[in-house]
Amino acid sequence: MSATETTKQNQNNNAQNNKAAKPKIAFIGLGNMGTPMAENLLKAGYSLCVYDLSAPAIAHLQQSGATVADSPKAAAADAQVVISMLPAGEHVHSVYLGDNGLLSDLPKGTLVIDCSTIAAADARAVADAAIELGIEFLDAPVSGGTGGAIAGSLTFIVGGSAEAFARAEPILATMGKNIFHAGEHGAGQVAKICNNMLLGILMAGTAEAINLGVKNGLDPKVLSDIMLQSSGRNWTLEVYNPYPQVMNSVPSSNRYQGGFMTKLMRKDLNLAMQTAEKTKVDTPMGAKAAELYEAHTLEYGDKDFSSIMAFHDSSVLSK
Ligand code: NAD
Numbered sequence: 455m456s457a458t459e460t461t462k463q464n465q466n467n468n469a470q471n472n473k474a475a476k477p478k479i480a481f482i483g484l485g486n487m488g489t490p491m492a493e494n495l496l497k498a499g500y501s502l503c504v505y506d507l508s509a510p511a512i513a514h515l516q517q518s519g520a521t522v523a524d525s526p527k528a529a530a531a532d533a534q535v536v537i538s539m540l541p542a543g544e545h546v547h548s549v550y551l552g553d554n555g556l557l558s559d560l561p562k563g564t565l566v567i568d569c570s571t572i573a574a575a576d577a578r579a580v581a582d583a584a585i586e587l588g589i590e591f592l593d594a595p596v597s598g599g600t601g602g603a604i605a606g607s608l609t610f611i612v613g614g615s616a617e618a619f620a621r622a623e624p625i626l627a628t629m630g631k632n633i634f635h636a637g638e639h640g641a642g643q644v645a646k647i648c649n650n651m652l653l654g655i656l657m658a659g660t661a662e663a664i665n666l667g668v669k670n671g672l673d674p675k676v677l678s679d680i681m682l683q684s685s686g687r688n689w690t691l692e693v694y695n696p697y698p699q700v701m702n703s704v705p706s707s708n709r710y711q712g713g714f715m716t717k718l719m720r721k722d723l724n725l726a727m728q729t730a731e732k733t734k735v736d737t738p739m740g741a742k743a744a745e746l747y748e749a750h751t752l753e754y755g756d757k758d759f760s761s762i763m764a765f766h767d768s769s770v771l772s773k
Contacts, residue, residue: 476500477534479625482526482549483570484511486712487596488539490603491569491629493518495537498628505529526556535565535625542721543572550580562588567622569610571595571650571718573725574640577613581639590618593639594626595646600713601693601703607631611649613642644729651726653689654719654743658762660690664697665766675700696760698773705758709771713758720747720755 476499481492484506492515496502502520505528506512516522523529526549530536536556540546546568550557557580560566566584568577568591577593584591592614602608608630612619619635626633636645663686667677674697682691695701705713723744730737746762754761763770 477565477625478503478532480505480523480526480530480533480536481515481520481539482506482529482536483539483541483545484508484515485539485541486600486714487569487603489514490600491537491539491608492520494603494606494629495625496520500625500628503529503531503533525554527554527559530556530560530564533564535567535622536560537567537625538570540568540570541718542570543576546570546572546576546580551583557583557587557589560587560589563590565590565592565618565621567592567594567625569594569596571646571722571725572643573728574613574643574647577643578640581614590615590621591639592618592622593642594622595642596630597646597649598630599694603629610634611636611642611645613637613639613644643725647722647726647729650719650722651737651740651743654723654747654759655739656688657690657694657696657719657759658743658746660686660688661696661760661763661766664695664763668697668767690760694760696763698770704760706760706763706770710754710757710761710764713760715756716747716759716761717751717755719759720744720751723747 478501479495481502481504484492484504489511492502492504496519503523504512504515504520505523505526512522538546538549566589581591592612594610594612596608596610598608606629609632610626610630611634613636623633636642664674664677668674678691678695678700690696694704696706698706701707705711726740727744750762750765
């Protein structure tokens with residue numbers, strides 16, 4: 455064998471050893487967030503078997519190098535780790551605990567990481583059932599949007615045991631930059647809904663401020679630049695401006711397609727309101743944002759949540 459062949463052989467062996475050392479992962483839920491997250495795991499050398507209800511989503515991941523399955527159980531058959539990224543609590547419940555639910559089929563010691571945003575109580579219910587079966591469970595909702603999912607710079611907000619967190623950390627680090635251990639089971643979800651309540655308030659407020667400026671003769675880009683360097687600065691102005699064509703590569707400049715759907719923001723605001731009500735905490739600004747997103751969802755549920763801009767000026771939908 456020549457020196458070049460030997461080097462190539464060594465490189466192949468290294469790549470194979472590298473893959474062999476990594477746990478096999480089942481990834482369930484390949485939507486706006488799940489697809490780029492799964493692709494980052496593939497790029498980092500993990501073996502992935504994926505499942506979604508949507509055939510095109512599965513086909514896309516197959517092209518990216520994943521093995522595909524026709525059910526959550528088939529996806530998890532050979533996996534040491536299961537990751538899910540589903541819309542809401544009912545989907546998480548049905549995948550893990552429903553008829554034919556996945557949990558009862560997993561071998562002891564499997565690590566389940568649910569990245570969906572769901573009620574803390576729902577996360578605790580799945581965690582309790584998992585613990586009974588000797589399975590480790592983490593709630594690990596994310597922040598950072600589809601941009602963060604594509605760039606691998608998400609923030610993970612994790613609830614669960616320190617041991618399970620330590621096991622999950624290197625996997626999460628391939629999809630995110632900041633990985634927080636918020637506390638025990640459910641703590642990740644509580645932190646996440648606090649954050650998203652604030653995000654809903656900030657997005658609704660930013661859209662309202664830009665509308666006030668535009669209706670008084672200001673250019674939305676000039677106003678946004680001013681607020682960005684003033685005390686109104688916030689994440690939506692920095693990376694997710696709700697007014698069309700102020701920023702490139704954000705949903706508002708693409709007719710509010712993709713991104714984080716209005717109906718998902720409404721779900722998160724409702725989760726925050728339910729938590730506030732249960733624990734008797736006052737959240738008047740959150741309540742107002744929840745009311746606005748409730749009304750907005752009736753017509754624009756599938757559009758990105760920055761389309762709350764259209765609440766003030768429907769012409770933005772065609773700009
Ligand atoms: P999405 O609707 O784009 O994707 C969800 C995917 O889950 C879809 O592909 C759907 O087909 C699949 N699915 C639904 N039920 C299923 C089942 N039983 N089995 C297998 N697949 C199933 O949603 P998304 O934007 O990717 O969000 C996912 C979660 O992440 C939500 O909880 C959301 O609140 C949260 N989140 C989203 C963003 C964002 O910017 N989009 C940011 C942070 C957190």
